[in-house]
Amino acid sequence: MRTIFPSPEVIHGHRPPVPVARKTSCEPIFSTQTANSLAMIIITRPDATEEQIQHIVSRVADWGLRAEVSRGEMRVVIGVIGAEDKIRQKPLGAFPGVESVMPVLKPYKLVSYEFRGTASRVKVGDVVVGAKEVVVMAGPCSVESEDQILSIAHSIRDSGAKILRGGAFKPRTSPYSFQGLGKVGLQLLAEARRESGLPIITEVMDTKDLELVAEYADCLQIGARNMQNFSLLREVGRTQIPVMLKRGMAASIKDLLMSAEYILSEGNFNVLLCERGIRTFETMTRNTLDLNAVPVLKAETHLPVVVDPTHGIGIRDFVPAMALAAVAAGADSIMIEVHNAPELAKSDGEQSLLPKDFDDLVRRVRGVAEAVGRAL
Ligand code: PEP
Numbered sequence: 001m002r003t004i005f006p007s008p009e010v011i012h013g014h015r016p017p018v019p020v021a022r023k024t025s026c027e028p029i030f031s032t033q034t035a036n037s038l039a040m041i042i043i044t045r046p047d048a049t050e051e052q053i054q055h056i057v058s059r060v061a062d063w064g065l066r067a068e069v070s071r072g073e074m075r076v077v078i079g080v081i082g083a084e085d086k087i088r089q090k091p092l093g094a095f096p097g098v099e100s101v102m103p104v105l106k107p108y109k110l111v112s113y114e115f116r117g118t119a120s121r122v123k124v125g126d127v128v129v130g131a132k133e134v135v136v137m138a139g140p141c142s143v144e145s146e147d148q149i150l151s152i153a154h155s156i157r158d159s160g161a162k163i164l165r166g167g168a169f170k171p172r173t174s175p176y177s178f179q180g181l182g183k184v185g186l187q188l189l190a191e192a193r194r195e196s197g198l199p200i201i202t203e204v205m206d207t208k209d210l211e212l213v214a215e216y217a218d219c220l221q222i223g224a225r226n227m228q229n230f231s232l233l234r235e236v237g238r239t240q241i242p243v244m245l246k247r248g249m250a251a252s253i254k255d256l257l258m259s260a261e262y263i264l265s266e267g268n269f270n271v272l273l274c275e276r277g278i279r280t281f282e283t284m285t286r287n288t289l290d291l292n293a294v295p296v297l298k299a300e301t302h303l304p305v306v307v308d309p310t311h312g313i314g315i316r317d318f319v320p321a322m323a324l325a326a327v328a329a330g331a332d333s334i335m336i337e338v339h340n341a342p343e344l345a346k347s348d349g350e351q352s353l354l355p356k357d358f359d360d361l362v363r364r365v366r367g368v369a370e371a372v373g374r375a376l
């Protein structure tokens with residue numbers, strides 16, 4: 001067992017303590033599951049002093065409201081959230097150092113770009129997602145054996161991947177398909193992390209598995225089929241473990257943002273949003289990778305954006321083209337399925353790249369990243 005979290009603050013009393021997990025980069029912030037929450041942003045003047053900012057934050061806390069401080073290049077933005085009636089009574093504009101105060105009108109309040117006024121960075125292990133560097137995540141669809149995961153972990157690391165993916169709990173369309181190795185899969189991932197030094201991302205499908213998965217994962221993946229599993233979203237929101245939320249295959253961009261709001265509203269701001277393709281009338285590809293979502297999300301939210309071209313197109317030969325396009329469109333990270341013997345893979349072999357093809361993909365993605373002012 002790793003360290004257990006301190007219980008996050010709960011405004012509405014009766015929820016039992018969560019099966020909680022180890023603490024990561026950010027401290028718990030707040031829970032805002034109130035019927036009528038309001039979010040306001042306080043924009044400070046460029047010459048506001050640190051003392052003035054701290055004064056605002058402590059006053060807001062004295063009022064029983066929560067403040068989230070974001071430091072942009074020019075200004076500090078203080079997002080305030082709490083019960084509407086409480087916030088409305090407070091003279092937020094009266095503090096020294098304040099330039100303006102405005103409500104967040106978007107329904108996804110904490111997720112909205114304006115709540116922070118600057119792009120968020122999310123740390124997965126020691127890897128920062130959302131900075132200049134495009135982060136490549138890679139690995140098999142499912143963890144299958146020690147040899148398989150260790151061999152893939154080493155090869156993708158040597159090619160330039162920074163995060164290892166692999167499913168231990170697999171959401172399969174058929175109940176007769178391979179469902180994942182469960183706890184053994186998590187143990188193998190932990191071994192691969194030890195051996196390769198790469199942090200790991202793995203899926204949690206059910207609230208009952210969260211405590212177990214949280215013991216191992218550096219980042220929790222919530223799969224497309226669970227994007228609107230609101231109880232799961234709330235539970236992962238009560239940890240501080242980074243979460244990658246995948247867009248549901250029939251979900252709009254707004255649906256994705258609203259689902260992310262569930263996680264942030266419980267206090268976990270360490271969220272990545274992942275475009276992984278949606279269902280359309282098209283039958284020549286597994287899904288339709290909606291790269292429109294990338295610039296739209298970058299404008300609407302401060303959260304980093306990941307693209308999964310593998311599930312998005314579902315055909316090995318076409319994955320590299322869509323990976324390049326994703327980075328050109330502004331993705332902060334891409335996730336690629338790689339297998340050392342795709343013909344033997346227990347899931348998604350037809351869309352998994354061989355290690356040598358992945359190596360070539362990373363090289364080409366680096367060129368695009370540099371062309372659009374990023375790095376890799
Ligand atoms: C996966 O990443 O292997 C996966 C199951 O993805 P999705 O939830 O997007 O189908």
Ligand code: MN
Nearest residue numbers: 141337347348
């Ligand atoms: Mn898969």
